[in-house]
Amino acid sequence: MLAEYRSFDEPTLGAWSLDTVVYRAPGGGLLDVAHDLAALAEARTGAGWRELFDRRAGARGYPDRSGVWGKREWVLPAIDEQHILTLGEGNTQLLPVPRLGRELGLASLWIKQCGHTHTGSFKDWGMTVLVSQVNRMRRLGLAKIAAIGCASTGDTSAALSAYAALAEIPAVVFLPADKISIAQLVQPIANGAIVLSLDTDFDGCMRIVQEVVEALPIYLANSMNPLRLEGQKTVAIEIAQQLGWELPDWVVVPGGNLGNVYALYKGFAMMRELGVVDGPLPRLAVAQAARANPLYRAFQSGFEDVQPVKAGTTFASAIQIGDPVSMGRAISALRATRGVVEQASEAELLDACARADRTGLFTCPHTGVALAALEKLVGAGTIKADERVVVVSTAHGLKFTDSKVAYHKGDLDGSARLDGLAARHRNPPLGVEAKLGPVVDALRARLGI
Numbered sequence: 001m002l003a004e005y006r007s008f009d010e011p012t013l014g015a016w017s018l019d020t021v022v023y024r025a026p027g028g029g030l031l032d033v034a035h036d037l038a039a040l041a042e043a044r045t046g047a048g049w050r051e052l053f054d055r056r057a058g059a060r061g062y063p064d065r066s067g068v069w070g071k072r073e074w075v076l077p078a079i080d081e082q083h084i085l086t087l088g089e090g091n092t093q094l095l096p097v098p099r100l101g102r103e104l105g106l107a108s109l110w111i112k113q114c115g116h117t118h119t120g121s122f123k124d125w126g127m128t129v130l131v132s133q134v135n136r137m138r139r140l141g142l143a144k145i146a147a148i149g150c151a152s153t154g155d156t157s158a159a160l161s162a163y164a165a166l167a168e169i170p171a172v173v174f175l176p177a178d179k180i181s182i183a184q185l186v187q188p189i190a191n192g193a194i195v196l197s198l199d200t201d202f203d204g205c206m207r208i209v210q211e212v213v214e215a216l217p218i219y220l221a222n223s224m225n226p227l228r229l230e231g232q233k234t235v236a237i238e239i240a241q242q243l244g245w246e247l248p249d250w251v252v253v254p255g256g257n258l259g260n261v262y263a264l265y266k267g268f269a270m271m272r273e274l275g276v277v278d279g280p281l282p283r284l285a286v287a288q289a290a291r292a293n294p295l296y297r298a299f300q301s302g303f304e305d306v307q308p309v310k311a312g313t314t315f316a317s318a319i320q321i322g323d324p325v326s327m328g329r330a331i332s333a334l335r336a337t338r339g340v341v342e343q344a345s346e347a348e349l350l351d352a353c354a355r356a357d358r359t360g361l362f363t364c365p366h367t368g369v370a371l372a373a374l375e376k377l378v379g380a381g382t383i384k385a386d387e388r389v390v391v392v393s394t395a396h397g398l399k400f401t402d403s404k405v406a407y408h409k410g411d412l413d414g415s416a417r418l419d420g421l422a423a424r425h426r427n428p429p430l431g432v433e434a435k436l437g438p439v440v441d442a443l444r445a446r447l448g449i
């Protein structure tokens with residue numbers, strides 16, 4: 001077996017084929033995809049893998065050109081190329097952002113643009129793997145699967161809907177009514193998914209979808225499903241690859257359901273294990289919205305007291321999760337990397353977004369949470385000025401314009417949850433009479449000339 005499911009907490013409990021429909025280990029624990037590392041080490045040296053991955057990253061055709069499938073031996077080693085469904089995920093920019101770095105007091109700051117993908121969030125990296133594996137099982141007659149379903153704060157459903165449409169497999173998405181952006185809602189609608197808008201929050205949708213997949217032959221696509229993490233893992237590999245096969249000192253990532261932070265850890269650990277990189281693993285910093293901060297609270301207690309919270313409304317709607325499925329996975333990743341958790345208030349995340357946008361970026365609120373947390377970690381001396389830092393940007397800013405529009409228009413003043421909003425980067429449009437004189441006056445005032 002090149003790769004198989006194992007219990008996350010107790011790997012010796014047994015192994016299950018990736019060609020079966022299974023979401024939990026006996027006893028209810030989470031699963032992990034375990035790779036045959038000895039076979040991978042036998043197949044190529046670290047330098048050999050680097051050379052293969054570099055060659056594929058520059059390839060002209062798919063699936064090699066996909067950042068995920070260019071690393072397919074580490075992702076789904078048994079899949080046939082004909083079953084792979086790709087929308088060109090991965091191979092995204094790792095941008096140096098020197099101006100923002102200087103403002104934050106960092107000599108080497110990078111943004112990994114994980115949301116510059118087909119559906120505008122990092123969810124594509126994992127969904128391509130899950131839907132391709134379901135496609136394989138259906139095509140080979142290995143499992144009876146009528147549809148693929150997920151609960152979502154918006155981005156997972158968009159990714160599922162796109163890949164399922166590509167695969168000609170029905171998609172069913174469970175969304176919390178009125179809690180996602182219009183751009184997120186229209187994506188599954190446009191891609192032909194069955195959209196169920198439920199009068200509850202994400203955690204409520206998640207509970208229902210888990211019951212539905214017991215009652216109907218619908219395959220569960222939430223990140224409890226470890227297949228998605230295998231694709232997301234390649235973000236870590238790509239970061240190292242883009243740094244010339246070196247590791248950064250820190251990776252800062254916004255966390256909600258907490259699958260992504262574990263996936264990053266897994267990618268870094270696997271590279272080191274197989275001799276593709278060496279040196280210490282990057283320290284991971286998870287950033288949470290203060291209004292949905294169960295991991296932050298757990299971290300404060302040294303992971304002694306781990307409890308769900310009732311998530312409050314936040315502009316970082318994709319991480320408005322009080323009871324994260326991958327809490328245990330995240331804690332293990334943080335322990336293994338001497339990781340930390342920081343939080344950001346609504347005011348802090350909006351100001352952080354606006355500040356980054358002033359340097360030419362166009363950040364989503366979740367990336368704002370990460371940047372606000374980074375600022376605090378630098379301020380506290382946890383992250384040092386000379387350390388190399390990568391911030392994982394999880395979605396395209398164009399998917400989340402509501403909060404930016406409100407910020408710049410000044411529509412947010414007076415909202416209690418925005419206490420402390422400095423709004424010093426506010427830039428409202430100037431209403432000027434359509435005549436030369438007033439226009440010149442306005443420009444003189446603004447430019448100071």
Ligand SMILES: *Cc1c(COP(=O)(O)O)cnc(C)c1O
Binds near residue numbers: 121155255261366
């Ligand atoms: C899903 C999502 C997250 C959170 O990722 P987790 O793996 O659930 O922690 C963060 N930002 C955006 C934009 C997302 O869509």
